[in-house]
Amino acid sequence: MADSTVKNTYVKQQITDAMLNLLRTNELKAISISHLVAAAEVSRISFYRNYTEKEDVLREYINTLILGWHVEYENSDKKSEEEMLGSLFAHFSKHGDFYLLLSQRNLFHLLKEVLKTLYGPKPEYPNFGAYVAAYFSYGLFGWIEEWFARGMQESAEDITILLKNRK
CATH class of the missing domain: 1.10.10 (Arc Repressor Mutant, subunit A)
Structure with missing residues (x-):
């Protein structure tokens, strides 16, 4: 076995x-x-x-990367939303070549699927909780997608500061 x-x-x-x-x-x-x-x-x-299909290879690889980040983050002493976002953007920066390749090949939607699974609404959430989770996961994806579309001009730290000051 x-x-x-x-x-x-x-x-x-x-x-x-x-x-x-x-x-x-x-x-x-x-x-x-x-x-x-x-x-x-x-x-x-x-x-x-x-x-089943070629996209499954990429979905699995994205899942491996994101879940690897998630476990590393959960085991860290960082717990605020800003620290989580900074850690996530540092992950995207570290693996920038792969994520840029997804963006260039119009396959970034595969990342959205993973983020939605991780942070998006779940059937057991009450309506308001589901709306908040949808807002967070799709909003986060929008920031990430636009950052890559613009060539990752800001550092992960700069993006974290921008996100922190978005309110």
């Missing part, structure tokens, strides 16, 4: 690395599954064992 987990992790890493490399020179729609698995040096069966 452990051997199959290691093998599957290897396959997923190969597919992810190949996807990111191919995206640097190709639009997602121009990357076929055949092209992807050939670049990853894995079988089509391996792809479909792990993913």
Whole structure:
């Protein structure tokens, strides 16, 4: 069992690395599954064992990055909204090449899905709580998207100050 987990992790890493490399020179729609698995040096069966569509590879990678940040943040002594936002924008700055690639390839909506899952409204929230969560998650995404669209001109610290002074 452990051997199959290691093998599957290897396959997923190969597919992810190949996807990111191919995206640097190709639009997602121009990357076929055949092209992807050939670049990853894995079988089509391996792809479909792990993913339904190409976007799933990117969703999983975004989830890995954001959840990695989330765990790191939760284990820190930072607890204010400003500290959380500063930490998040530092994460985006650290992984800027990847997020800029998403932006350039018109795939930034995949990040919105992750942020909405993490910070957006949940079915069990009362109406007002759901509206506040929607406001926060979509507003946060708007700041992030616009920051990347403008070439990340401000540092993560500068963005944090702008967010803090938004009130």
